[in-house]
Amino acid sequence: MHILFIEPDRLLARTYRQALELAGHTVHVAATAQAAVQAADEQRPDVVILELQLVGHSGIEFLYEFRSYDDWQAVPVVVLSLVPPGEFAGSRQLLAEQLGVHNYLYKPHTSLAKLQRTINQYTPVA
Amino acid sequence: MAERTSVQAALSEQLLLAVVEQLKLPLLQIARRAELGDAKTLPEIQTTADAAVKLLDNYLFGARLALDGQYELELEPVSVASVLYDSGQQLDALAKLYGVELELSLGGKFGPVMAHRSGLQSALVSLGYAMIEALPAQETSKLRLQLAAHRCRYGVVAGLYADADQLTTEALRLGRRLHGQARQPLTSVSHTSGAGVFVADAILQAMHAQLTVSKHHHLKGLGTVLQPNLQTQLV
Numbered sequence A: 001m002h003i004l005f006i007e008p009d010r011l012l013a014r015t016y017r018q019a020l021e022l023a024g025h026t027v028h029v030a031a032t033a034q035a036a037v038q039a040a041d042e043q044r045p046d047v048v049i050l051e052l053q054l055v056g057h058s059g060i061e062f063l064y065e066f067r068s069y070d071d072w073q074a075v076p077v078v079v080l081s082l083v084p085p086g087e088f089a090g091s092r093q094l095l096a097e098q099l100g101v102h103n104y105l106y107k108p109h110t111s112l113a114k115l116q117r118t119i120n121q122y123t124p125v126a
Numbered sequence B: 001m002a003e004r005t006s007v008q009a010a011l012s013e014q015l016l017l018a019v020v021e022q023l024k025l026p027l028l029q030i031a032r033r034a035e036l037g038d039a040k041t042l043p044e045i046q047t048t049a050d051a052a053v054k055l056l057d058n059y060l061f062g063a064r065l066a067l068d069g070q071y072e073l074e075l076e077p078v079s080v081a082s083v084l085y086d087s088g089q090q091l092d093a094l095a096k097l098y099g100v101e102l103e104l105s106l107g108g109k110f111g112p113v114m115a116h117r118s119g120l121q122s123a124l125v126s127l128g129y130a131m132i133e134a135l136p137a138q139e140t141s142k143l144r145l146q147l148a149a150h151r152c153r154y155g156v157v158a159g160l161y162a163d164a165d166q167l168t169t170e171a172l173r174l175g176r177r178l179h180g181q182a183r184q185p186l187t188s189v190s191h192t193s194g195a196g197v198f199v200a201d202a203i204l205q206a207m208h209a210q211l212t213v214s215k216h217h218h219l220k221g222l223g224t225v226l227q228p229n230l231q232t233q234l235v
Helices: A010-022 A033-043 A059-067 A085-098 A112-120 B002-036 B039-067 B080-097 B117-137 B169-178 B195-205 B230-234
Strands: A002-006 A026-030 A047-050 A077-081 A101-106 B076-078 B101-107 B113-115 B144-152 B155-162 B212-216 B219-228
Touching: A002 A010, A002 A033, A010 A026, A010 A112, A010 B002, A026 A033, A033 A047, A033 A059, A047 A059, A047 A112, A059 A077, A077 A112, A085 A101, A101 A112, A112 B002, B002 B039, B002 B195, B039 B080, B039 B117, B039 B195, B076 B080, B076 B117, B080 B101, B080 B113, B080 B117, B080 B144, B080 B155, B113 B117, B113 B155, B117 B144, B117 B155, B117 B195, B117 B219, B144 B212, B144 B219, B155 B212, B169 B195, B169 B212, B195 B219
Parallel strands: A002 A026, A002 A047, A047 A077, A077 A101, B101 B144
Antiparallel strands: B076 B113, B113 B219, B144 B155, B155 B219, B212 B219
8 A cells, every 4th residue: 555654753754664664555754744745646645644743834734735636535544643632622523524534543542553453444546 | 029930930831841742752752663673773762762861851950940949050161162062972863863964063263151061051952852853854955953153243152053944033933932832832843842942942041041043154043142251361
């Protein structure tokens, strides 16, 4: 599966990438929203993993941009963030329905194994 | 006096929040790295843990200053080059881990400046950690960080500089305003709570110095103006 991993921390990104590559996925890492849009265009990901806290444009801004293109409407997005999901309690509908967030994983509570299981729910785009 | 105490307590609480938020990152790096179970990553885990411990140490230094009522560090003649060199030694391992090239750049020879030696070093190391983490998150083309000093109209500026155009006086001003209230106060430059910047800010204030955005050659960064030791100059 082609994964676009949007993660600003270089060390965490390296670990996630290694773990997912060991599991047989192809991983492209982007640190910023701008780089992620460009990478999505070039890599055609099957799934996007997204941290919301990015430098400059936030993960939410990326989502608005990403979902504005027809090609990317159906690509599953999993949020993996340091921001606790409780902070979005009032905006769950926005995240799920409008921005198409399939899963919200709180980073401190998400092991590599749990992330793998979540990603394995999705099938590659044909 | 009561007002000062409440200001100090608030400053200390804001710092605590920022540091706690910041510490999630190295702990996560360690936890996920350990889960990967690759023995080759042990030195990396050690470097990450060391950096987290130093951040905590520096925070405690700043927090004690804020809480014990002294809130002033005694100044003495200090060699700025030597402080920059020692700070570089402390930052080197983390910089390598993040792929950041760390350089020492002295714009001339300086006599002693008036500072609190360990305070100045703690401030520079805290700043360094914050900038090392933040640089790759900006996707800057060149990951280079300079520990630098140069003369200015008001004294000697010591600080850390990088290819970071987003680092502006306005970004720092906004960051200070949001510090303690927002999860990511320095949003245009850092994806974290930027605790290292605010720890440095608190320590420098206790030395009657200020953290400001400045330039070193064509690089931008955060630094502080230190007064030359006039007594030594007369001799």
